[in-house]
Amino acid sequence: MLWIVALVLFVAAVLAGGFFWDRLRDRFELRRSLDSVLFRVALPRVFPQEEEQRKKPEKEQIAVMEQFYAAFSRLSDRGMRALLLGPPHIALELALPSVGEEIAFYVAAPRFFADETEKAIHGIYEAAHVERIRDYNIFHPYGVAAGASVTLRRHFALPIKTYQTLETDPLRTLTTALSKLAVEGEGAAIQLLVRPAPQGRRFAGLRIARQMQKSGHSFERARREVSGAWQFFGAMRPEMRSRDRQRMMPSHDPNRPWYAEQQQPLTPLVQEVVRGVESKASKLLFEVNIRVLAAAPVPVQAEEILNHLKVAFHQFDAPELNGPKIVTHRSRALKRLAYQYAFRIFDPGRAITLSTEELTTLYHLPNVSLETPKVRFLKARPASPPPNLPKEGILLGQNTYRGIVNEARISPDDRRRHLYVVGQTGTGKTTLLRELIRQDIVAGRGVAVIDPHGDLAESVLTLVPEERAEDVIYFDPADMERPMGLNMLEWRTEEQKDFAVQEMVRIFEKLFPPEIIGPMFEHNMRNAMLTLMADPDDPGTIVEIPRIFTDEVFARRYVARVTDPLVRSFWEQEMAKTTEFHKSEMLGYLISKVGRFVENAMMRNIIGQAHSSFDLRRVMDEGRIFIANLSKGRVGEVNASLLGLILVGKMQMAALARADVLEADRRDFHLYIDEFQNFTTESIATILSEARKYRLNLTIAHQFIAQLADPIREAVFGNVGSLVSFRVGPKDAEFLAKQFAPVFTEQDLVNIENFHAYVKLMIRGIAERPFNIEISPPTQGRSEGFAALRDLSRMRFGRARTEVEQEILDRSQLGAAGFSEQGFTPGERNA
Numbered sequence: 001m002l003w004i005v006a007l008v009l010f011v012a013a014v015l016a017g018g019f020f021w022d023r024l025r026d027r028f029e030l031r032r033s034l035d036s037v038l039f040r041v042a043l044p045r046v047f048p049q050e051e052e053q054r055k056k057p058e059k060e061q062i063a064v065m066e067q068f069y070a071a072f073s074r075l076s077d078r079g080m081r082a083l084l085l086g087p088p089h090i091a092l093e094l095a096l097p098s099v100g101e102e103i104a105f106y107v108a109a110p111r112f113f114a115d116e117t118e119k120a121i122h123g124i125y126e127a128a129h130v131e132r133i134r135d136y137n138i139f140h141p142y143g144v145a146a147g148a149s150v151t152l153r154r155h156f157a158l159p160i161k162t163y164q165t166l167e168t169d170p171l172r173t174l175t176t177a178l179s180k181l182a183v184e185g186e187g188a189a190i191q192l193l194v195r196p197a198p199q200g201r202r203f204a205g206l207r208i209a210r211q212m213q214k215s216g217h218s219f220e221r222a223r224r225e226v227s228g229a230w231q232f233f234g235a236m237r238p239e240m241r242s243r244d245r246q247r248m249m250p251s252h253d254p255n256r257p258w259y260a261e262q263q264q265p266l267t268p269l270v271q272e273v274v275r276g277v278e279s280k281a282s283k284l285l286f287e288v289n290i291r292v293l294a295a296a297p298v299p300v301q302a303e304e305i306l307n308h309l310k311v312a313f314h315q316f317d318a319p320e321l322n323g324p325k326i327v328t329h330r331s332r333a334l335k336r337l338a339y340q341y342a343f344r345i346f347d348p349g350r351a352i353t354l355s356t357e358e359l360t361t362l363y364h365l366p367n368v369s370l371e372t373p374k375v376r377f378l379k380a381r382p383a384s385p386p387p388n389l390p391k392e393g394i395l396l397g398q399n400t401y402r403g404i405v406n407e408a409r410i411s412p413d414d415r416r417r418h419l420y421v422v423g424q425t426g427t428g429k430t431t432l433l434r435e436l437i438r439q440d441i442v443a444g445r446g447v448a449v450i451d452p453h454g455d456l457a458e459s460v461l462t463l464v465p466e467e468r469a470e471d472v473i474y475f476d477p478a479d480m481e482r483p484m485g486l487n488m489l490e491w492r493t494e495e496q497k498d499f500a501v502q503e504m505v506r507i508f509e510k511l512f513p514p515e516i517i518g519p520m521f522e523h524n525m526r527n528a529m530l531t532l533m534a535d536p537d538d539p540g541t542i543v544e545i546p547r548i549f550t551d552e553v554f555a556r557r558y559v560a561r562v563t564d565p566l567v568r569s570f571w572e573q574e575m576a577k578t579t580e581f582h583k584s585e586m587l588g589y590l591i592s593k594v595g596r597f598v599e600n601a602m603m604r605n606i607i608g609q610a611h612s613s614f615d616l617r618r619v620m621d622e623g624r625i626f627i628a629n630l631s632k633g634r635v636g637e638v639n640a641s642l643l644g645l646i647l648v649g650k651m652q653m654a655a656l657a658r659a660d661v662l663e664a665d666r667r668d669f670h671l672y673i674d675e676f677q678n679f680t681t682e683s684i685a686t687i688l689s690e691a692r693k694y695r696l697n698l699t700i701a702h703q704f705i706a707q708l709a710d711p712i713r714e715a716v717f718g719n720v721g722s723l724v725s726f727r728v729g730p731k732d733a734e735f736l737a738k739q740f741a742p743v744f745t746e747q748d749l750v751n752i753e754n755f756h757a758y759v760k761l762m763i764r765g766i767a768e769r770p771f772n773i774e775i776s777p778p779t780q781g782r783s784e785g786f787a788a789l790r791d792l793s794r795m796r797f798g799r800a801r802t803e804v805e806q807e808i809l810d811r812s813q814l815g816a817a818g819f820s821e822q823g824f825t826p827g828e829r830n831a
Contacts, residue, residue, distance in 0.1 A: 073286075114132075147306065147338060174312045188377065395408070421433070430672075608808045620696070677708050727749070
């Protein structure tokens with residue numbers, strides 16, 4: 001009776017122990033699963049040496065993946081987890097999430113082995129982009145799943161068909177099956193869990209092959225003949241006795257096969273099997289779980305997706321050797337399969353043994369020739385930044401390369417060599433400019449912004465902190481109730497006067513087609529402006545240029561102040577001898593260019609004021625904030641261009657005027673020009689080359705290089721120190737590739753993602769190797785501060801519309817104000 005009780009207690013203890021053991025194992029499995037890192041791996045579509053890559057045999061390109069698996073042959077764990085679970089494993093997944101349209105390659109590794117995993121990938125695929133990500137999801141929230149596991153139909157020592165014997169890349173068939181999924185609602189994944197196999201399994205295969213050589217028997221019979229105690233201790237234990245190992249290993253003579261002493265003649269079929277077994281046993285072996293999951297809104301769709309994937313595995317079947325055996329799971333078995341897939345739990349009961357060659361066949365990264373749609377390639381390659389990146393200065397963005405994050409900054413001294421930004425609309429240019437401007441404003445630096453769209457200007461105004469409200473000048477030409485004056489004909493020195501005249505001629509040459517701007521227009525315009533600028537204390541304006549040719553009294557009033565004999569000769573001799581017909585013809589020629597601005601009330605009230613509402617020299621010296629909202633939609637394209645050109649010209653005049661201050665005392669001032677091709681003449685070469693010593697630092701941006709005239713393009717790329725390129729078109733990429741070679745190619749420049757850019761920085765006066773950045777997301781502004789700052793600026797710097805119009809009217813009445821028609825001396829002034 002006691003023995004029955006003892007037996008019951010023993011059985012109960014065994015059951016309880018087994019239950020406890022299973023629970024403990026499940027707990028450690030889950031903990032190991034959660035303590036892992038998931039990588040998404042992508043290769044560039046085109047390698048730097050594209051032609052060389054394409055010339056390589058396809059099998060050679062695939063074979064490099066075997067080196068990756070070899071790196072994991074020593075992967076091991078310690079402590080209770082190793083005892084309960086065996087060696088740790090890595091997960092290799094080829095998947096298309098339920099929301100998305102790209103087939104991606106994933107690698108999951110234990111956290112303690114994550115860095116080594118990343119290094120192993122980069123060691124083989126130098127151009128690979130490896131990013132740590134959150135887990136993806138192939139399952140539809142309200143859908144169903146279908147799944148299967150893949151094992152081998154014969155003994156593990158027999159190999160499946162590998163890429164060495166397949167005619168095409170096996171990845172094509174697998175990815176083609178995935179590419180048929182819908183963009184949203186359908187998902188699928190192929191998962192391989194891989195861990196090192198006991199070393200004895202290699203020798204088990206070698207022993208079977210040797211037995212087949214000696215006996216000439218079939219694989220199955222030879223396997224039975226070598227089975228027994230040696231099979232148990234040799235195949236299932238990690239180590240063998242040294243004498244057995246020596247006996248089973250191939251001959252040391254490289255010219256003599258180890259099976260040369262065969263005793264029986266072999267049939268061709270047996271020879272083929274022996275070669276296959278020996279080939280597999282000569283490589284590193286791994287235990288592998290293979291799972292195939294599909295998800296869709298309805299069962300029929302899920303089953304159809306799964307069937308397509310199952311068919312794709314048939315390509316690995318070698319009839320005389322081995323092949324996949326696919327088991328479809330239902331009900332509870334399917335739930336367990338999905339659970340193990342989701343948590344990447346290794347199931348020893350369904351493990352198969354594969355060599356590195358077989359693993360590479362099932363899972364390798366795509367090569368250049370793979371043309372399956374939807375496969376996720378790296379659109380644009382990353383690159384490491386130069387090691388001497390500045391630690392201080394304005395922040396452009398962040399470079400993330402192989403898990404290391406670096407801030408990309410430009411030092412104050414290198415900013416004096418200017419910054420050029422190019423990229424298609426919507427790629428992130430404006431976001432970058434906005435963030436750079438914000439940093440300058442917060443740091444208390446002087447800033448000017450010229451924006452032809454208006455959005456950037458309005459956005460920048462919301463970024464101004466309260467303590468800098470008094471520094472803001474917000475120039476909005478569309479504000480017709482309180483217009484601000486802008487007069488290009490103001491000057492202080494003779495050099496400024498000459499520059500202003502020359503720049504105004506260039507401005508009109510830019511605004512109008514060259515065929516209608518000739519030498520006579522330039523000659524007449526130059527003399528008219530020099531006449532109106534005769535008195536620096538009371539300069540004329542562009543509005544008055546037509547009038548000086550039509551109102552004789554008005555003209556004589558200004559001519560009387562002229563001291564330049566050539567200008568006086570123009571009026572007293574050349575114009576005096578011109579017939580009325582030719583005067584009328586010339587006037588029509590002038591009015592057709594200048595009259596459009598004079599006749600526009602908005603423009604007339606701005607450029608018709610004798611004195612500008614703001615002194616840009618003071619703005620620069622005092623570090624103020626000047627924002628010009630030249631929205632083409634509100635101002636008009638030609639009007640916006642004229643005002644922007646005048647502003648840039650006056651900025652250059654103000655910068656050059658700093659020659660009266662020691663260079664060390666000149667305060668840095670930062671000028672941002674969006675769509676700068678609209679606001680620059682050929683004199684930009686002077687700005688870019690000379691402005692550095694006057695501490696006028698330019699950041700210029702636009703969309704594509706074809707917008708630039710040849711002289712301006714040459715001036716920009718010949719003088720700008722640092723370049724930032726967002727995504728551009730093919731023609732621009734062809735041009736810019738020379739700037740970013742050899743690190744980046746045309747394909748990189750065409751394909752880089754939004755809010756990512758390539759940068760070529762000048763560091764300490766030396767152009768460094770290019771690298772990539774991701775720009776910072778936009779900082780939230782104070783929307784409530786926009787109206788307050790705008791109103792404060794317009795009240796301080798604008799003038800009432802009625803006052804301005806009255807002043808212009810008074811000036812326009814000079815010819816009818818009772819002035820004597822006698823000659824005037826050069827020193828006379830307006831009352």
